[in-house]
Amino acid sequence: MSDYIGTATACANSNIAFCKYWGNRDATLRLPVNGSISMNLEGLFTRTTVRFQPSLALDEVVINGRETTGKGLERVVRILDIVRQAAGMDVRAEVISENNFPTGAGIASSAAAFAALALAATRAAGLAWDEAQISRLARLGSGSAARSVPGGFVEWQMGTGDEDSFAVSIAPPDHWALADCIAIVSEGHKATGSTEGHALAPTSPLQSARVADAPRRLEICRRAILERDFFALASIIELDSDMMHAVMMTSQPPLFYWQPATLAVMQAVRRWREDGLQVAYTVDAGPNVHVICPQREMGEVAHLLQQVSGVKRVLCATVGGPARLV
Helix, strand or coil: CCCCCCEEEEEEEEEEEEECCCCEEECCCCEECCCEEEEEEEEEEEEEEEEECCCCCCCEEEECCEECCHHHHHHHHHHHHHHHHHHCCCCCEEEEEEECCCCCCCCCHHHHHHHHHHHHHHHHCCCCCCHHHHHHHHHHHCHHHHHHCCCCEEEECCCCCCCCCCEEEEECHHHCCEEEEEEECCCCCCCCCHHHHHHHHHHCCCHHHHHHHHHHHHHHHHHHHHCCCHHHHHHHHHHHHHHHHHHHHCCCCCCCCCCHHHHHHHHHHHHHHHCCCCCEEECCCCCCEEEEEEHHHHHHHHHHHHCCCCCCEEEEEEECCCCEEC
């Protein structure tokens, strides 16, 4: 029996993938077809409390003030079941989770949510798991959640199986003062979620080429981060993002996450870079555009983005730390 605590609260940041995760070789374990690299986003977070209560007959999950049922509930219960089994306990839990940014709009809300859940649940159950174990657990809820557990610039290693597919920090938050200015063109919940999208990836004739080239892109991205080479980073993250969306658009059925304003922002970013501004875009599974820039340029970039037709607002984040107990 574990050293049962009963309740714990954790916060985890969202992250933006520089080299994308799209497609699984094992959907149940969420083992990716390629590794990925991301940056944690300070200030865009999920706060989750897990309270194991003997009086509960079933697990109860409340997200952003609304009770969760169906598949959303099942994903959370799966994590709780793994924790209960590891802790040698059979107590139901109340889970209360809140994001401070739009959910299901391509800003990695599930990444922050499952990273926070994994940390809070293991702590509440009295498990003294290390970062790699918590990253593995978070991965089972949402693949990109593995990357929201460590801090700073993070690489999720595809691994050979469940045991070695987790994320590690490749550089701390203070290694490179970058910022992410997120151009919000839609706050609505996307019609096709990432989980469903991953399942469609193999139906695109472009996916095999994207996956085959992934090690090369990862090496360029990793080196650009370690050497703080913005030009190299810009070219590789835009290529990687465009390749992922090309796979989405050529899947059966096709996925079109871009909206007219999405393309307008991407074109504006390339124009600004030609004019000498250090900016680069990347788009996750949604319509909103993440514009990466040096932190010192964050104010100017946010102002420029506000002028682009179709941009409703801009969220700004610097490089964030690891998931943490609060």
